[in-house]
Amino acid sequence: MIHVSSTPPAPVCILGLGLIGGSLLRVLADAGRPAYGYNRSAATVDAATAAGYDASTDLQATLERAAADDAVIVLATPVPALNAMLPAIAAHAPDCLVTDVVSVKETVTRLVEQHHPRARYVGGHPMAGTAHSGWEATDPALFDGAMWMVATHDDTDPADWLTVAGIARAAGAYVVPAADDAHDRAVAAISHNPHSTAAVTASVGAGESDLALRLAAGSFRDGTRVAGTAPDLQRAMLEGNAVALLNTLSETIDRLTAARDALRDTGSVEVVVGDGHRAREKYEAIANAAPQPIEGVVVGDAGWAGELRRQAHQGRVWIG
Amino acid sequence: MIHVSSTPPAPVCILGLGLIGGSLLRVLADAGRPAYGYNRSAATVDAATAAGYDASTDLQATLERAAADDAVIVLATPVPALNAMLPAIAAHAPDCLVTDVVSVKETVTRLVEQHHPRARYVGGHPMAGTAHSGWEATDPALFDGAMWMVATHDDTDPADWLTVAGIARAAGAYVVPAADDAHDRAVAAISHNPHSTAAVTASVGAGESDLALRLAAGSFRDGTRVAGTAPDLQRAMLEGNAVALLNTLSETIDRLTAARDALRDTGSVEVVVGDGHRAREKYEAIANAAPQPIEGVVVGDAGWAGELRRQAHQGRVWIG
Numbered sequence: 018m019i020h021v022s023s024t025p026p027a028p029v030c031i032l033g034l035g036l037i038g039g040s041l042l043r044v045l046a047d048a049g050r051p052a053y054g055y056n057r058s059a060a061t062v063d064a065a066t067a068a069g070y071d072a073s074t075d076l077q078a079t080l081e082r083a084a085a086d087d088a089v090i091v092l093a094t095p096v097p098a099l100n101a102m103l104p105a106i107a108a109h110a111p112d113c114l115v116t117d118v119v120s121v122k123e124t125v126t127r128l129v130e131q132h133h134p135r136a137r138y139v140g141g142h143p144m145a146g147t148a149h150s151g152w153e154a155t156d157p158a159l160f161d162g163a164m165w166m167v168a169t170h171d172d173t174d175p176a177d178w179l180t181v182a183g184i185a186r187a188a189g190a191y192v193v194p195a196a197d198d199a200h201d202r203a204v205a206a207i208s209h210n211p212h213s214t215a216a217v218t219a220s221v222g223a224g225e226s227d228l229a230l231r232l233a234a235g236s237f238r239d240g241t242r243v244a245g246t247a248p249d250l251q252r253a254m255l256e257g258n259a260v261a262l263l264n265t266l267s268e269t270i271d272r273l274t275a276a277r278d279a280l281r282d283t284g285s286v287e288v289v290v291g292d293g294h295r296a297r298e299k300y301e302a303i304a305n306a307a308p309q310p311i312e313g314v315v316v317g318d319a320g321w322a323g324e325l326r327r328q329a330h331q332g333r334v335w336i337g
Numbered sequence: 338m339i340h341v342s343s344t345p346p347a348p349v350c351i352l353g354l355g356l357i358g359g360s361l362l363r364v365l366a367d368a369g370r371p372a373y374g375y376n377r378s379a380a381t382v383d384a385a386t387a388a389g390y391d392a393s394t395d396l397q398a399t400l401e402r403a404a405a406d407d408a409v410i411v412l413a414t415p416v417p418a419l420n421a422m423l424p425a426i427a428a429h430a431p432d433c434l435v436t437d438v439v440s441v442k443e444t445v446t447r448l449v450e451q452h453h454p455r456a457r458y459v460g461g462h463p464m465a466g467t468a469h470s471g472w473e474a475t476d477p478a479l480f481d482g483a484m485w486m487v488a489t490h491d492d493t494d495p496a497d498w499l500t501v502a503g504i505a506r507a508a509g510a511y512v513v514p515a516a517d518d519a520h521d522r523a524v525a526a527i528s529h530n531p532h533s534t535a536a537v538t539a540s541v542g543a544g545e546s547d548l549a550l551r552l553a554a555g556s557f558r559d560g561t562r563v564a565g566t567a568p569d570l571q572r573a574m575l576e577g578n579a580v581a582l583l584n585t586l587s588e589t590i591d592r593l594t595a596a597r598d599a600l601r602d603t604g605s606v607e608v609v610v611g612d613g614h615r616a617r618e619k620y621e622a623i624a625n626a627a628p629q630p631i632e633g634v635v636v637g638d639a640g641w642a643g644e645l646r647r648q649a650h651q652g653r654v655w656i657g
Contacts, residue, residue: 144552144553144554145554146554146555163554164551164552164554166552193548193551193552195548199546199548200552202545202549203545203546203548203549203552204549204552205545206541206542206544206545206549207542207545207549207550207552207553207554207556207557208552208553208554208556208557210538210541210542211538211542211556211557211560211561212556212610213593213596213606213609214534214537214538214560214593215556215560215613215617216596216609216610216612216613216614216616217534217589217592217593217596217609217613218530218531218534218589218613219612219613219614219616219617219620220592220609220612220613220616221526221530221585221588221589221592222526222527222530222531222616222620223615223616223617223619223620224526224588224616225522225523225525225526225527225585226519226523226650227623227650227651227652228513228515228519228523228649228650228652229522229523229524229526229527230527230619230620230623230624230652231484231513231623231628231649231652231653231654232464232484232486232513232520232523232524232527232528233464233527233528233620233623233624234464234465234466234483234484234527234528235466235562235563236527236528236531236532236535236562236563237527237528237531237620238620238624239559239560239562239563240531240534240535240559240560240562240563241531241613241616241617241620242555242556242559242560242617243555243556243559243560244613244614244616244617245614245617245618245621246614247614248607248610248611248614251606251610251614252605252606252607252610255600255606255610256600256604256605256606259600259601259604262600263597263600263601265541265545266593266596266597266600267597268541268544269537269538269541269593270590270593270594270597272537272540272541273533273534273537273586273589273590273593274590276533276536276537276586277583277586277587277590280575280576280579280582280583280586281579281583284576284579285572285576286533286571286572286575286576287568287572289533289536289537289540290532290536290568290571290572290575291568292536292539292540293535293536293537293538293539293540293561293564294536294539294564294565294566294567294568294571295543296536296539296540296542296543296544296561296564297535297539297543297561297562297564297565298565299543299550300539300542300543300550300553300557300558300561301565303547303550303551303553304550304553304558308551329548329551330546330547330548331547332547332548332550332551333551334551
């Protein structure tokens with residue numbers, strides 16, 4: 018059993034104030050938690066400051082402040098920026114607990130091991146986003162009821178895990194404990210693959226004629242929505258999860274090929290439509306019901322991490 | 338130039354009172370136009386009658402009434418039911434103008450030629466629908482601002498065309514003139530293909546684990562929405578447009594395979610993401626702007642049908 022301190026929660030230092038990082042700064046600060054952020058863009062920092070938030074363009078000063086007040090550092094930049102961010106943390110705030118909100122977990126874990134091998138690091142990933150990006154798109158309600166993966170391995174420090182999970186909960190999200198590789202396969206299947214099929218579906222529709230786009234209604238509008246996400250953000254997500262995405266793309270191609278061949282040879286799309294309908298019903302049953310809490314686990318007890326992961330694979334969430 | 342009569346518009350007789358046919362009955366009757374319907378289900382007819390609409394379960398009596406008041410007959414049943422409906426029209430209301438709201442146009446045209454070869458027939462297809470079906474899902478605003486294809490061939494009778502286009506306009510829709518084959522290719526590209534990719538995307542996501550469905554957010558929710566449509570309705574749509582759908586499925590498979598191979602061989606998804614983003618932007622430019630009207634064509638003048646089709650291929654609509 019972990020000793021739960023009655024001292025105030027640690028300050029949170031957020032590096033990167035785009036949609037995710039900026040929304041996190043807003044929801045935490047709005048709730049009265051000490052929170053401040055860094056962004057390299059003066060325009061973003063000016064906008065955040067004008068809105069009453071504590072933000073700076075000075076990375077070293079921000080990290081020295083985090084070291085001084087033992088803040089939790091949240092990496093909220095695109096993956097490529099981590100190559101500069103992590104060495105700076107290792108230099109100026111080496112003892113701070115580090116988490117991140119940067120999508121694919123095996124990639125971030127590898128970069129942490131490379132650039133800041135002594136880091137206290139517990140990765141995370143909130144499943145929240147829109148087709149928009151940047152500070153102007155931030156919303157303190159962005160995480161409300163969202164799922165927030167927190168990396169949960171057999172060697173994860175339980176006190177650090179509770180601190181990171183507590184940030185997710187403070188932002189209004191449910192905590193989904195998972196191992197890095199399971200998370201990365203899951204997001205390939207339910208995010209990066211949908212981005213890929215949306216892009217291709219949009220291209221096929223637009224390739225037909227303006228008549229086709231003129232006739233397009235709900236199925237095309239909703240099915241291709243995420244193809245409108247900024248291409249560089251999509252590339253960073255998809256290419257950063259290449260191995261898992263290769264598997265889901267291959268399965269997608271196999272299923273579409275089977276559907277095409279069945280339609281050609283038998284005139285029927287019964288299997289693809291039936292499978293898709295059952296899958297959607299299963300999703301709706303999970304998405305529309307109140308999340309079932311993980312039960313009977315004390316974080317820090319023997320086997321806690323494995324038991325959290327096991328229950329998460331049943332679709333359950335940790336609510337503390 | 339066609340003589341436009343100042344007599345009241347013809348009554349409308351709608352065969353099938355599901356989502357589309359029922360919504361059409363409601364919007365026309367609500368606007369004061371003589372309109373009545375047939376449905377084989379007593380429960381549907383009872384619901385329509387209780388709501389104040391003129392409906393019957395007696396097909397022959399309904400058709401005799403249509404013959405007596407020279408109504409326009411609107412086929413609004415699933416395709417299989419047309420094999421019984423069309424011979425009944427040929428027997429009891431052979432001289433009535435017939436149109437339809439039954440998706441794929443080459444299929445319906447072939448059934449009309451087979452079962453009612455002397456029909457005055459001008460096909461149609463409103464691009465409106467939801468994942469729900471049946472009278473309880475009807476909505477008189479369903480067609481408001483929607484696109485409504487009206488079959489426009491070189492041998493189409495211009496007065497009959499104007500009558501059918503007038504029904505679409507009375508329902509609140511814009512008229513998109515098109516040939517049957519161009520329409521069927523277009524809906525394969527912007528509706529039947531999106532249904533296919535939604536089904537496959539849902540299956541790949543659900544096949545991963547309940548953890549994956551637990552983490553699913555907006556991209557999965559919107560990208561798989563239409564997979565929730567009743568499987569028999571989806572099958573009827575997709576299998577009814579098999580030839581055109583085979584082509585778009587093959588193009589979809591080719592594009593996904595190219596994306597998979599590029600990701601595997603170069604680590605990049607630049608092409609698929611970029612193409613998809615441009616396609617989505619093109620769609621949004623067409624969908625979000627006020628429709629541009631077809632101009633400079635008098636229906637019935639030499640070459641009118643070809644000129645309507647040509648301007649529709651530019652994304653323009655006929656507003657009368």
